[in-house]
Amino acid sequence: MAKTIFAVIMAGGSGTRFWPASRESLPKQFLKVEGGHSLLRGTWSRLEGLVDPENILVVCGQRHADLVRESIPELGENNLILEPVGRNTLPCLALAQIAVREIDPDAIQIVLPADHIISSRDAFQQSMGTAIHAAQSGGLVTLGIPATSPATGYGYIQTGEPIEGVGEGKIWTVRQFIEKPDMARAQELLASGEFFWNSGIFVWTSSAFEAALERHAPELWRGLLGCAEGGLEEFMEGLSPLSVDVGILEKEEDCKVVGAEFHWSDVGSWPALDDVLPDAGAGNRCSGEGKLIAVNASNNVVHGPDGHVTALIGVEGLVVVHTEGASLVCSKEHAQDVRAVVKQVREQAPDRA
Amino acid sequence: MAKTIFAVIMAGGSGTRFWPASRESLPKQFLKVEGGHSLLRGTWSRLEGLVDPENILVVCGQRHADLVRESIPELGENNLILEPVGRNTLPCLALAQIAVREIDPDAIQIVLPADHIISSRDAFQQSMGTAIHAAQSGGLVTLGIPATSPATGYGYIQTGEPIEGVGEGKIWTVRQFIEKPDMARAQELLASGEFFWNSGIFVWTSSAFEAALERHAPELWRGLLGCAEGGLEEFMEGLSPLSVDVGILEKEEDCKVVGAEFHWSDVGSWPALDDVLPDAGAGNRCSGEGKLIAVNASNNVVHGPDGHVTALIGVEGLVVVHTEGASLVCSKEHAQDVRAVVKQVREQAPDRA
Numbered sequence: 001m002a003k004t005i006f007a008v009i010m011a012g013g014s015g016t017r018f019w020p021a022s023r024e025s026l027p028k029q030f031l032k033v034e035g036g037h038s039l040l041r042g043t044w045s046r047l048e049g050l051v052d053p054e055n056i057l058v059v060c061g062q063r064h065a066d067l068v069r070e071s072i073p074e075l076g077e078n079n080l081i082l083e084p085v086g087r088n089t090l091p092c093l094a095l096a097q098i099a100v101r102e103i104d105p106d107a108i109q110i111v112l113p114a115d116h117i118i119s120s121r122d123a124f125q126q127s128m129g130t131a132i133h134a135a136q137s138g139g140l141v142t143l144g145i146p147a148t149s150p151a152t153g154y155g156y157i158q159t160g161e162p163i164e165g166v167g168e169g170k171i172w173t174v175r176q177f178i179e180k181p182d183m184a185r186a187q188e189l190l191a192s193g194e195f196f197w198n199s200g201i202f203v204w205t206s207s208a209f210e211a212a213l214e215r216h217a218p219e220l221w222r223g224l225l226g227c228a229e230g231g232l233e234e235f236m237e238g239l240s241p242l243s244v245d246v247g248i249l250e251k252e253e254d255c256k257v258v259g260a261e262f263h264w265s266d267v268g269s270w271p272a273l274d275d276v277l278p279d280a281g282a283g284n285r286c287s288g289e290g291k292l293i294a295v296n297a298s299n300n301v302v303h304g305p306d307g308h309v310t311a312l313i314g315v316e317g318l319v320v321v322h323t324e325g326a327s328l329v330c331s332k333e334h335a336q337d338v339r340a341v342v343k344q345v346r347e348q349a350p351d352r353a
Numbered sequence: 354m355a356k357t358i359f360a361v362i363m364a365g366g367s368g369t370r371f372w373p374a375s376r377e378s379l380p381k382q383f384l385k386v387e388g389g390h391s392l393l394r395g396t397w398s399r400l401e402g403l404v405d406p407e408n409i410l411v412v413c414g415q416r417h418a419d420l421v422r423e424s425i426p427e428l429g430e431n432n433l434i435l436e437p438v439g440r441n442t443l444p445c446l447a448l449a450q451i452a453v454r455e456i457d458p459d460a461i462q463i464v465l466p467a468d469h470i471i472s473s474r475d476a477f478q479q480s481m482g483t484a485i486h487a488a489q490s491g492g493l494v495t496l497g498i499p500a501t502s503p504a505t506g507y508g509y510i511q512t513g514e515p516i517e518g519v520g521e522g523k524i525w526t527v528r529q530f531i532e533k534p535d536m537a538r539a540q541e542l543l544a545s546g547e548f549f550w551n552s553g554i555f556v557w558t559s560s561a562f563e564a565a566l567e568r569h570a571p572e573l574w575r576g577l578l579g580c581a582e583g584g585l586e587e588f589m590e591g592l593s594p595l596s597v598d599v600g601i602l603e604k605e606e607d608c609k610v611v612g613a614e615f616h617w618s619d620v621g622s623w624p625a626l627d628d629v630l631p632d633a634g635a636g637n638r639c640s641g642e643g644k645l646i647a648v649n650a651s652n653n654v655v656h657g658p659d660g661h662v663t664a665l666i667g668v669e670g671l672v673v674v675h676t677e678g679a680s681l682v683c684s685k686e687h688a689q690d691v692r693a694v695v696k697q698v699r700e701q702a703p704d705r706a
Binding site: 019020291293295296304307308309310311312313314315318320322324325326327328329330331333334335337338340341344345348349352 | 372373657661662663664665667668671673675677680682687688693697698705
């Protein structure tokens, strides 16, 4: 009998790379970049037809509960899991595991970050189908993105043996996970042809994940189970942040990787919008509901509030973001310096950080 | 006996070169660029100690009366002259002449645009003193700015004979006025060493100006006088726009030019703010009350609302303007294309033009 499919959307992130549009009060997953919809909403919509909405859980921090409800008004009352404090993805997914096991200890879980952009729902669901198949025979399955450049911002996954049978040619055992490499190492990994990027999207059965938690993070897991009667906030505050990649997957023997067949971006910074937004002419991209007027201007990324007019004249390769209270103009090559700016803003104008 | 000194501030302009900060509803003279004060306010303050505030008249369009009152709350009720319709500087100054002659037909008038930036009040008042002296012996006096580049955006004034006596070495007869030249001609004029730029600041006695109006623009002058009982709006609507330079000065035999000893800018477009705003580090200039954070960014001009944070990263030589509803990012070399953008904005988002 087919197992019930659950999805856990991780909406707890709070990055600064999309300042000033994304701030502490409005993390990236709530940014409206896809035709006026937030990234979180896009993630929810991508599951339509694959996962019953009743079986989709969203995990986020207390302060962002209202933003989640605004993005997904139809989210069931009990389907929002609030983290008293964020400690990266392992505690987040362990909390979700507690919720899912109570409903259906035999479920399949799709686990996915709220802030990715994936162009085709059909292709996404097809790859998910393959991953669900792979997970049903046990182990932890990760979605791998075919590496197309020596990116240093992603983790890498080396393929081992191909898995025969259904999904053949799309599923491999994992030989090893590699943390974000430097440029020289990334070039080697790319050249070998044996590596995927780690998407951070996972599929597993509840029982497989619970067994892995018992094996590799028993203190965390038992501690969380022990908070059923209260004390969760205190317990989580005492935890060090730990990702599920480092805390579980890298230690687990039985891991598989499914090669994703969809176009994916984790939209790590403003220039990444180049890959996911439509060309508004001359390579310019305009996200949200802003309006762009370009004269002798090309290859710029623009983000503004609804109806805001941005005029670009004689400029190229810029990121231009306008919000109430703060603006950013940045060459694409310097997009990583946004973090340094946010640090300065925190010191000099904390309400704008 | 010394004549009473009047000042006429012309605040009727409505340019588009400072879009989006300056719009139809907020022309350049009301822009706050000098330490939070509007250019109009700066012009008013520059007259302090030289002209009794009771004798300062401001001319503007009906729709901007409130903005003038806001900039100069102490302006007397009868000191604001409203033009029913703008027809350039000649009708504007003829209207002012009618107001001044009623109060004091023997007055000296200083006539000046509201939208200049002049760095030193002392130097300004010293040059005005020289010009007042020159005007007292009759004729029309214009303030000339020593030409330092082959600018094509200004009119030029060729000096004739030096005037002996008080102010010697600073006053000349005018040989000719030359309209905005092309670049080749501007280079010739500059090389000859005989030319000033025409500042648009004039000094004359009421009687000299009235005589010149009678001589060179009798229809306009008599028509305006005939509107004492009404019909001014209709009469002015029938006029073609005409500048006092073309309509009077170029035709008048008895003109003098006084070489200005102050640092002057007519702030014709965004990049001109380079010359008048303090360096905020690395050649960046920040006008208004906005806040600038610059990382690897140099020689940019930034304008934003009070308290607005603008972050620049890895960019050079840009004009960056953010207002509620509209933003501009423009390379300084393309600043003249702002007009083309305003045209597009008028078509596509008229409330933002």
